Amino acid sequence: MPGNPNEIKLVNNAMSNATRRKMMNFLSAGDKSTEEIGGEVGKTMLDFHLKLLQQASLIEIEEGIVRLSEYGKNFLKEKEEKGADKTADISQAKPIEITEVRQLLPCIADSSKFRVIANIAPPLGGTLKVLEPLFPRGKYSGKINALIIQKGEIITTVYGTGKVTMTMIKNEDEAKESLKNLKNTINEAITKGVAPAPREKVRVEPMEIYKYLPQTNCSKCGDQSCYTFAIKLMGGETSLDKCTPLKESKYVTNLEHLQVLANYI
């Protein structure tokens, strides 16, 4: 039974492919002949897929009959319990196109910058959750079915409906460039058909938090200064809602940034 890191790698590799996942699910209904499996998932590279599943100890093959191993059965059961595969399968997603940028509105936080609204087609729906690890500072929100991505000053929100908003954009060229990068990153993963691996945790520094606080040192949060508040926030000793000035409309973008950063503390 897989236990050491190399064996776990074999399992992860075996299950990273949509055809092999389909084979495992097909086998969960009972033993099958290689013919039946070929009829279900296609005959292309069938031997190769079977070999990888066998090497990972997920299946056993005897005289042309394929069955889930005990480990394979437990693996599927655990996955089902965790609901790990209940999100949309990336292998079903189609490459996206960015349709025209629809609006360029002045940014609430900084009138020299723009808030952009665009559309992607086809909409990504539930696949967005699977794409979260593609972006070092990306966070999927189930509440609004959207992927929120922070990169530098820009916050991009990709909704399951296909709508995309971007804040703190300098000009139309920057909007187009950022949208193009977004499209390429997503399409690369969709073309591979493999859900991205979990990302490494991004380190957030107190100065980065401080940068988006109002910096008025008003003490309404109970702390002497915004920097003290930033340090306490990092240590989990306070929460963003204690800084009530952040609720003012002029800080709406700052709050968006801080909410994204707070996910990485």
Ligand code: SF4
């Ligand atoms: S309430 Fe907000 S603005 Fe005022 S000191 Fe605290 S962190 Fe700074």
